[in-house]
Amino acid sequence: MREEYFWILYENKEFDKLQRAFDNGLTFEFDIEDAILQASYADDYSLMYFLWKNGAKAETPYIEKIFEKFKVGELQYKNKESFFIREDNIKDLSKKNIVASLDIIKVFYSITKKIEEEQDREIEIEIQFEPFLYQGQKTIWEVNFVGVVNLKIEKKIFSSQGYFFKEGDVESSSVYIKSVHSPVDLRWIKIDKERSTIELEILFDFEYEKTGLKNQPLKLKEALDIYN
Incomplete structure (x- = not known):
């Protein structure tokens, strides 16, 4: 065929x-x-x-x-x-540290190809989380970060130290908890092409809109599905 x-x-x-x-x-x-x-x-x-x-x-x-x-x-x-x-397989995180209890479905990243050697490139990070229950409400989170990186930043991302983002480097993403908007910021990233892994530090700013929850950081290391 x-x-x-x-x-x-x-x-x-x-x-x-x-x-x-x-x-x-x-x-x-x-x-x-x-x-x-x-x-x-x-x-x-x-x-x-x-x-x-x-x-x-x-x-x-x-x-x-x-x-x-x-x-x-x-x-x-x-x-x-x-x-x-199946609803009976969805975890209830109502009485847990939400961020620490999250399960990840997929982490994706892409960097646009260079047209000229010195040209800045766009980086995109996408994280899909497993659905969960919170106070009886089914919650589905997906965060996306988009920013611009130059050659210097790109080298650090692929180095053993990784790169700590400065304010404005990457646009914040967001999630909703109890129907309240909460920003999510990407703080640090390291990509290891040889091992096909990505490490990230992100911050869930639950205090921004007074959800009643404290801000919660998340550090993760995941196998990469797509990279270039």
């Missing part, structure tokens, strides 16, 4: 034809692992589930996490286009 035809069938949600191709041992004229990677970049659970069911291998830590959720039934298939998370 040609790659273009595979994607046409998928776009039209013709899973029966795709399934017959797998069942009949049809040869694919492209690397099926590329399809699972594309699905993971787009958080396309439908395609990830279909390929997992047909024996696709997890190519990144994020895909491993999603495949494990399929396996244990944490992510359940609703129809051809949607999934839902």
